[in-house]
Amino acid sequence: xxxxxxxxxxxxxxxxxxxxxxxxxxxxxxxxxxACNAEVLAQVAAIAREYGNGQxxxxxxxxxxxxxxxxxxxxxxxxxxxxxxxxxxxxxETPGTGYASSGTRNVSACVGNxxxxxxxYNTAAFAKRIEKAIFPNDLHFKIALTGCANDCIKARxxxxxxxxxxxxxxxxxxxxxxxxxxxxxxxxxVDALHxxxxxxxxxxxxxxxxxxxxxxxxxxxxxxxxxxYYRLTIMGRTGKKNPRLGxxxxxxxxEDTIVKVILNTYKFAKxxxxxxxxxxxxxxxxxIDRVGFKEFKKWALDGVELPPxxxxxxxxYWSGIYFR
Amino acid sequence: xxxAYMPFLSQIQKVIRHTDIEYTFRMHYVGEVKPGxxxxxxxxxxxxxxxxxxxxxxxxxxxxxxxxGKVTNEIFENQEGKSLFMRGPYGNGFLPENYRxxxxxxxxxxxxxxxxxxxxxxxxxxxxxxxSLTVIAGFKSPKDVLFKEDIERWKSQKMDLTITVxxxxxxxxxxxxxxxxxxxITFENKENAAVIVVGPPVMMKFAVAEFKKLDIADxxxxxxxxxxxxxxxxxxxxxxxxxxxxxxDGPVFNYTxxxxxLD
Amino acid sequence: MGNLWNKExxxxxxxxxxxxxxxxxxxxxxxxxxxxxxxxxxxGIIESFDEIVWDEKSxxxxxxxxxxxxxxxMYFTENSVKIPEEKRKRLxxxxxxxxxxxxxxxxxxxxxxxxxxxxxxxxxxxxxxxMGCSQSFKSCFCVSMGTNQAENYDGYAHPTEEGxxxxxxxxxxxxxxxxxxxxxxxxxxxxxxxxxxxxPIPETLPENIASHEVWKExxxxxxxxxxxxxxxxxxxxxxxxxxxxxxNENAGERRxxxxxxxxxxxxxxxxxxxxxxxxxxxMRFKVLHKIQxxxxxxxxxxxxxxxxxxxxxxxxxxxxxxxxxxxxxGGNSHE
Numbered sequence: 033x034x035x036x037x038x039x040x041x042x043x044x045x046x047x048x049x050x051x052x053x054x055x056x057x058x059x060x061x062x063x064x065x066x067a068c069n070a071e072v073l074a075q076v077a078a079i080a081r082e083y084g085n086g087q088x089x090x091x092x093x094x095x096x097x098x099x100x101x102x103x104x105x106x107x108x109x110x111x112x113x114x115x116x117x118x119x120x121x122x123x124x125e126t127p128g129t130g131y132a133s134s135g136t137r138n139v140s141a142c143v144g145n146x147x148x149x150x151x152x153y154n155t156a157a158f159a160k161r162i163e164k165a166i167f168p169n170d171l172h173f174k175i176a177l178t179g180c181a182n183d184c185i186k187a188r189x190x191x192x193x194x195x196x197x198x199x200x201x202x203x204x205x206x207x208x209x210x211x212x213x214x215x216x217x218x219x220x221x222v223d224a225l226h227x228x229x230x231x232x233x234x235x236x237x238x239x240x241x242x243x244x245x246x247x248x249x250x251x252x253x254x255x256x257x258x259x260x261y262y263r264l265t266i267m268g269r270t271g272k273k274n275p276r277l278g279x280x281x282x283x284x285x286x287e288d289t290i291v292k293v294i295l296n297t298y299k300f301a302k303x304x305x306x307x308x309x310x311x312x313x314x315x316x317x318x319x320i321d322r323v324g325f326k327e328f329k330k331w332a333l334d335g336v337e338l339p340p341x342x343x344x345x346x347x348x349y350w351s352g353i354y355f356r
Numbered sequence: 357x358x359x360a361y362m363p364f365l366s367q368i369q370k371v372i373r374h375t376d377i378e379y380t381f382r383m384h385y386v387g388e389v390k391p392g393x394x395x396x397x398x399x400x401x402x403x404x405x406x407x408x409x410x411x412x413x414x415x416x417x418x419x420x421x422x423x424x425g426k427v428t429n430e431i432f433e434n435q436e437g438k439s440l441f442m443r444g445p446y447g448n449g450f451l452p453e454n455y456r457x458x459x460x461x462x463x464x465x466x467x468x469x470x471x472x473x474x475x476x477x478x479x480x481x482x483x484x485x486x487x488s489l490t491v492i493a494g495f496k497s498p499k500d501v502l503f504k505e506d507i508e509r510w511k512s513q514k515m516d517l518t519i520t521v522x523x524x525x526x527x528x529x530x531x532x533x534x535x536x537x538x539x540x541i542t543f544e545n546k547e548n549a550a551v552i553v554v555g556p557p558v559m560m561k562f563a564v565a566e567f568k569k570l571d572i573a574d575x576x577x578x579x580x581x582x583x584x585x586x587x588x589x590x591x592x593x594x595x596x597x598x599x600x601x602x603x604x605d606g607p608v609f610n611y612t613x614x615x616x617x618l619d
Numbered sequence: 620m621g622n623l624w625n626k627e628x629x630x631x632x633x634x635x636x637x638x639x640x641x642x643x644x645x646x647x648x649x650x651x652x653x654x655x656x657x658x659x660x661x662x663g664i665i666e667s668f669d670e671i672v673w674d675e676k677s678x679x680x681x682x683x684x685x686x687x688x689x690x691x692x693m694y695f696t697e698n699s700v701k702i703p704e705e706k707r708k709r710l711x712x713x714x715x716x717x718x719x720x721x722x723x724x725x726x727x728x729x730x731x732x733x734x735x736x737x738x739x740x741x742x743x744x745x746x747x748x749x750m751g752c753s754q755s756f757k758s759c760f761c762v763s764m765g766t767n768q769a770e771n772y773d774g775y776a777h778p779t780e781e782g783x784x785x786x787x788x789x790x791x792x793x794x795x796x797x798x799x800x801x802x803x804x805x806x807x808x809x810x811x812x813x814x815x816x817x818x819p820i821p822e823t824l825p826e827n828i829a830s831h832e833v834w835k836e837x838x839x840x841x842x843x844x845x846x847x848x849x850x851x852x853x854x855x856x857x858x859x860x861x862x863x864x865x866x867n868e869n870a871g872e873r874r875x876x877x878x879x880x881x882x883x884x885x886x887x888x889x890x891x892x893x894x895x896x897x898x899x900x901x902m903r904f905k906v907l908h909k910i911q912x913x914x915x916x917x918x919x920x921x922x923x924x925x926x927x928x929x930x931x932x933x934x935x936x937x938x939x940x941x942x943x944x945x946x947x948x949g950g951n952s953h954e
Contacts, residue, residue: 145655152655179655198655206688208877209860212844229862230876247653250846251688251877252661252679255651359702359736361692400695401863401871405889424889427861441700467890556892584888586859590732593856594878594885598907599915604732618829619886619894619904 036103041311045170047131048106049097059084059098059109062131063120065141065159065177066094075116083109093138093174106130121160123167135170135313139163144179144196151179152196152243153260158287165291171301172315174269175294181221181242181263188278191316192294193265197241197284199257199341204231206253216248241284261341262290267317267350274321276352281332283343292336300331360589363398363441369416371436374502377423378467379432380410383442385417390449391474392580392608395419396588398441402430406585406603409445410470410503411477417445420470420502446588447607450475450552452485454578454610458550459543461490463534463563465555469493469502471580471607472554476510483514487548490516490541494534494555498524516541534559538566546571554580564611577611621775621786622801629668629782635795636710640746643684644712645677646670662711671712673778676756680852680927681713682724685741686877692737693873695863702736708744710792712776714752715810716761716925718769720852721747726917727855737875746792748785751777751809758926759811760818760939766923767811777809818939820910820920824949829903833944838899840934845879847905847928847938853921856880880905906941 040050049058061076076096080088085100101109110130117124117131124132139162142148144155155177162175177194178185187193209230217225224238225245232253234245241261246254261284268278282289297316304323306314320328325348338344370382383395389412397419398404405427411418423432434440450472460479464472479486491510495501498521510517518537520530530537534555543549549572553563560579567577583595583602595602597617609617624632636642644665652659660672661679694701713721728738749772761767773789784806787793825831848854856878863871878885881901886894895901913921928938 149654154656196655204689208688208845208849208879209858210845210879210882212882229865230860230874243655248844249653250844250879251849252648252651252653252659253688255648256655258650358733360733361736362700362702398861400693400700400873401861401868403861404859404873422889424891428889582888583894584886586857589735591727591735591855592858592875592878593727593880594858596908596912599912601731619900 038103038106043106045132045134046106046110046129047134048101051099053100055103057101057103057106058089059101059106059113060091060131060134061096061098061113061116062093062122062138063095064122064139064163065156066143067141067146067156067159068120072116072119075112075119079109079112083112091138094140095138121164123164125168131168133168133170136166136173137175139166139175139177140185141177142179142185144177148179149247150182150243152198152241152256153179153262155179155185155196158194161287162291162294165295166298169298170312171298171305172313173294173298173301181240187268188265189268189270190265190278191267191269192290192297193263193268193278194290195263195265197261197263198243198246199241199259199261199284200234200239200243200245201255201257202232202234203253203255206251207231208251208253210250212248212250213245213254216244220244259286261285262287264290264293266348267320269315269317271315273318273356274352274354276350279345279348279350281345281348282338283345284339284341286339286342289336289338289342293332296332296334296336297328299334300328303331361443361587363396363404363443365439366442367439368434368436372418372505374420374504375500378420378500378502379423380418380420380503381431381434381440382411382413382416382418383440384415385442386415387445389417389445390451391478392471393445393447393449394471394585394588394607395442395444395446396585397421397427397431398443399427399430399434400441403427404586405431406446406588408467408471408607409449410473411506412474418473420467420473422467444588446585446603448605450578450580450608452478455479455550455552456485457548458486459488459490459545459548460486460550460552461492461538461541461543461567462552463492463538463555464553465494465534465559465563466496466500467502468555468559468580468582472552473503473506475552476515477506480510480513480515487544488516489514490518492518492520492534492537492541494520494522494559496522498526498529533562535562535566538563539570541570543570543572549576551577552579553577564615574611574615577614579609579611579614580607581609581614581617582607620803620805621784622796623779623781623804624783624785624801625781626669628799628801631799632796633665633668635798639795640708640710642710642712643681644671645675645681647672668783671750671778673750673753676714676759676925676927676930678927678931679850680720680925681711681717682720682852682855684709684711685721685724685745686738686855686857689874689876690737691872691874695871695873697869706741706744708746709741710746710748712748712750714750715769716759716764716766716923717852718747718749718772719761719764719766719923720925723853723913723921723923724855731916746773746789748772748774748776749808751775751784752811753777753809755811755814756926758816758929758939759814760816760924760926761811762814762924763816763818763820764920764922764924767814775808777806814924816926816939818924818942819946821942821945821949824907824911824945828945828949829907831948833941833948834899834903836899837902837936837941838897840936841881841898841902842934843881843883843898843901844933845882846931846933847936848879848881849877850927850931852925852927853909853923854879856885880908902936902941906938906945910942910945 141155145151264282265278372380410420586592909922
């Protein structure tokens with residue numbers, strides 16, 4: 033059989049890419065949170081050797097793109113992907129059929145508190161929780177999680193950016209007025225601390241919850257809050273029309289709230305997506321641009337019980353660069 | 357139980373203004389005290405500061421204070437008739453018996469004059485107790501000169517007194533560092549010389565070097581060290597230099613010990 | 620001779636003790652570590668003997684149970700000075716290294732100059748339970764320092780399957796156990812006989828050791844955070860702080876607060892003069908105190924070999940390695 037008859041729409045949703053080379057596709061392996069064990073690497077390598085051209089691209093979204101696969105081998109590759117999908121606990125309807133969607137992109141994350149001293153939570157674990165909640169899904173969403181306000185994953189360039197926060201807890205009885213926290217906050221963060229009467233005063237308006245004061249404190253006068261908090265930034269994006277940074281929507285939110293808001297946003301997108309959008313794809317940020325923030329907010333917070341400490345932005349204004 | 361941290365209230369008998377930022381507070385005090393010892397002086401809610409005794413009377417001690425920080429700024433708000441909190445005296449101080457019968461030379465710079473002033477006062481009024489007394493006191497400029505009234509008195513007493521300033525716009529002043537005048541000191545019998553050097557660390561270092569050039573031995577030299585003294589009781593640790601707690605073992609050291617002190 | 624205490628008996632004992640004592644022991648503070656999702660073990664008041672951490676060395680020493688980190692020593696009103704009410708009695712569980720450190724604290728606070736009123740008050744009312752060490756922990760070198768065993772404790776304890784083996788030597792303490800019937804037993808006191816680290820203590824350092832180049836590397840490595848001092852059971856420095864209350868400027872207090880010779884400002888005096896500006900000099904000041912200066916003054920080394928400074932340094936500066944280097948320069952106790 034020499035001829036090729038493939039539905040490229042289905043091929044794309046099955047996480048293959050139509051390449052510039054005739055009859056050659058690439059397999060896109062999604063790794064939620066960018067965290068995988070060495071086994072996955074070996075399995076990716078095996079597929080690349082057997083069905084690809086031996087070359088693997090590490091994608092910007094923390095997946096693998098196995099290059100140079102014959103369009104005729106997609107089914108075999110899907111079978112070979114099965115152990116990876118199981119290893120990474122990817123939601124799937126029919127085993128052996130590969131990744132079930134590609135519209136919503138891999139949920140990316142910085143290394144987080146598994147490794148990084150600044151990380152305020154386990155980014156990969158939260159990424160997996162989101163992955164479990166939203167996949168498979170073909171709506172065009174990009175989500176990224178970052179451990180602290182440094183935002184190494186560039187969460188603010190995503191539709192949903194989740195930035196870890198801690199509410200620093202201060203015990204004045206353990207404080208020796210060494211100023212390490214004040215210097216740290218000034219040099220590495222937002223200069224939200226000062227000394228009064230030899231004890232530290234935190235400007236709660238200014239504080240971004242990065243936790244630098246906690247890491248700098250030599251006596252455990254500063255510790256992290258028991259509860260983990262998140263800043264949720266929304267509708268940042270790259271692209272041809274209007275690249276922009278995401279703006280703050282929720283501050284001091286909890287994990288449950290974030291998951292609910294994301295799921296609600298999928299409902300919103302389904303309701304309002306342009307039925308004439310090319311390929312049924314309309315990026316969620318552009319839907320909100322059309323429909324308005326207030327309507328989005330109504331949907332996003334529907335049925336969400338916010339923790340009392342969570343701050344919800346009344347309105348959100350984006351800027352960015354306008355090319356059209 | 358005795359609480360060594362508990363200060364007592366002492367009335368300010370007199371305030372002598374030397375410069376804009378240096379006053380002597382004459383504090384009511386009756387008790388044993390030696391020149392070169394220090395008190396922890398405090399204004400509650402502002403803090404404590406270690407201050408050298410710069411003069412001793414029947415019922416008072418003089419504390420010469422430089423206005424350089426939170427506590428001393430607050431002390432300067434107080435006038436005659438008001439009170440300050442004090443505890444002390446602390447440290448060993450200068451013992452006149454170390455210098456009796458000697459050819460005594462005292463070299464001091466700036467606020468370093470305070471701790472030795474009591475010794476100059478003493479031998480100034482008891483000249484028969486020393487073979488000779490030479491005093492060299494240095495200040496930054498004429499307006500920084502401390503103890504002007506005392507200097508006038510010293511001039512009339514039996515001592516070889518040199519007051520020098522680092523720089524002066526007006527004429528009539530000796531200009532130069534104290535070290536410039538040390539080579540001019542003539543000791544009749546060097547073996548009977550005794551030397552006291554007090555001032556900022558660099559000044560002490562170079563002044564001692566000048567005396568070494570004159571063949572004065574280590575054991576003939578005394579210095580006084582100023583370090584951070586939070587408690588004055590050998591507890592807080594800030595004034596420690598090596599094995600030595602300045603507040604307990606000093607601040608006055610014979611140079612045989614003093615030369616070993618290292619920050 | 621001691622007794623075997625099960626959990627129920629122990630909880631009754633603690634109830635009895637709590638009438639008069641705050642019981643301090645190393646306990647876990649979950650999530651209170653420097654980094655996210657990390658814990659620390661430090662001293663605090665326990666509500667159950669189960670809370671005592673036996674299988675780890677405490678990150679911070681016992682000293683905060685005797686010398687509060689920030690301690691108010693006087694209250695001021697407009698015209699009067701008042702001292703705080705006496706603190707509650709303390710029963711402190713501690714290992715041999717820390718009990719040896721207690722001697723060092725006593726040396727400074729009771730014998731170096733006049734007695735310290737505040738320390739003495741707490742100290743006289745404090746009782747000490749030696750914790751048996753069934754194992755040596757990371758960076759411990761108590762055997763090298765001769766501090767693996769201790770004397771002068773009021774009681775001894777180590778964990779058993781049911782609870783604790785406990786010897787109460789102090790008569791006053793024994794009275795709290797009188798109404799509880801527990802089986803008698805005799806077990807050996809557990810102490811460490813060998814550490815992984817054997818640390819040579821420099822004996823005869825050259826006179827110019829302070830200006831030796833060995834200190835230079837620390838100038839660039841040490842960040843002056845003071846952690847080594849704050850975890851050390853033998854560091855005793857403090858600074859006085861006076862404050863007035865925000866809501867009533869006529870009233871205020873005087874505190875003493877732990878200080879560190881590694882942190883900026885430690886040696887600053889009036890007129891902008893400070894000594895040891897360089898971190899290498901501060902390292903020298905600290906290390907020579909631990910193994911030389913203190914010994915010259917009091918006849919025995921200050922360091923008790925608990926290794927906490929080694930474990931806590933964020934810049935991985937090894938105090939043990941520094942002692943090794945000094946021994947190579949000056950000869951050591953093992954030669």
